[in-house]
Amino acid sequence: MKVSDAVAQRRSCRAFLDTDVDADAVRDVLVKASRAASGGNVQPWRVYLLHGARMAAFKAGMAERSAKGLMDAPQYPVYPQPMKEPYRTQRFGVGEEMYAQLGIPREDKMARLKWFANNFQFFGAPVAAFVYVDRDMGAAQWSDLGGYMASVTLLLEEAGLASCSQECWSVQHKFVSEFIGTPDAEMLFAGISIGVADRGHPVNGFMTDRAELDVWLRDA
Ligand SMILES: Cc1cc2nc3c(=O)[nH]c(=O)nc-3n(C[C@H](O)[C@H](O)[C@H](O)COP(=O)(O)O)c2cc1C
Known part of the structure; x- marks a missing residue:
């Protein structure tokens, strides 16, 4: 698979089949993704693989x-509060599109919350990775986590596997960290x-949009 195909095809998957996945194949992807660049080659990601x-x-x-x-x-602000435009519209856009696919109207808060809870069962996925970072690290190292995770999700795509960051x-960091037994010095990102x-599954039936070019790409 070409890198450009993996980038174009990848999308967040929110319903997985009850099909077993070889944890060693996933481990292989997690290792390959560590070729991701990081500032000063600090490689700030700390990764825990959960399966079986x-x-x-x-x-x-x-x-x-x-x-x-x-x-x-x-432990960290997931979004700025309040979130200004055009970010706010982008953020709510994906939620609205997803709930429309699922046939859950805005007024049905209970149904929306119930669906959201699927996040905490990994949408039925059999394998998961948790990405941690040392608490001493700053914004630059946190951005390196994004590069690592992007590499993971693209390599999963190449391996025929779907993912959702x-x-x-x-909001469940204590449970996750206690279950895994992570050191206090490490903090859960995602x-x-x-x-x-x-x-x-209908929730996998849509492709998110991207902002118009003039919103974010300009000649310097
Ligand atoms: C760091 C990160 C965290 C995310 N967290 C969640 C999440 O908690 N639940 C969820 O359903 N999607 C989550 N997403 C998926 C985004 O909503 C998704 O990437 C975005 O809407 C663009 O859609 P796409 O991934 O299908 O291109 C996350 C994505 C990233 C990169």
Whole structure:
């Protein structure tokens, strides 16, 4: 697969088939992605791979937490508050498009919340990675996490696997970190759900748009 094909085809998958995925193949992708560039070659990503019996135990524990409505305060601001235009419209646009695909109207807050909870079961994916960073690291190193995660998701695409990056885990960081047993010096950025896409599911039936060029690309 050409890099440009992987970039063009990749999209966030929010419904996975109940098909087993070889964790070693995913580990191989996580390792290959470490060729991603990082400022000063610091390689600030710290990655935890979850699969098999540990994944089943994690999902069961998370289901209990979700049923009780338990959440943590995020350790970092996921979005600026308030978020100005044009970012705000972009952000809400993807949500509206997704709920339209699912046939869930804006007024049906309960149905929207119920759907959102699927995030915390990895949308049914059998494998996941959690990306952490040392608390001492700053914005520049956090941006390196994005480069690493982009490489992971593109390499997964090449391997025939679908993925969804998920910063929603920021509101379950205590559960995730306690379950894995991560050092206190490390902080959770995001998860990545990994598996085989359920292509027939309506939530996977749309491609997000991108802003007009004049919004973000200018001659210097
Ligand atoms: C760092 C990061 C965190 C994200 N967190 C979530 C999330 O928690 N839940 C979710 O459904 N999608 C999440 N997404 C997916 C974005 O909504 C998605 O990338 C965006 O709408 C563009 O769509 P595309 O990935 O299909 O091109 C995240 C993406 C990134 C890069």
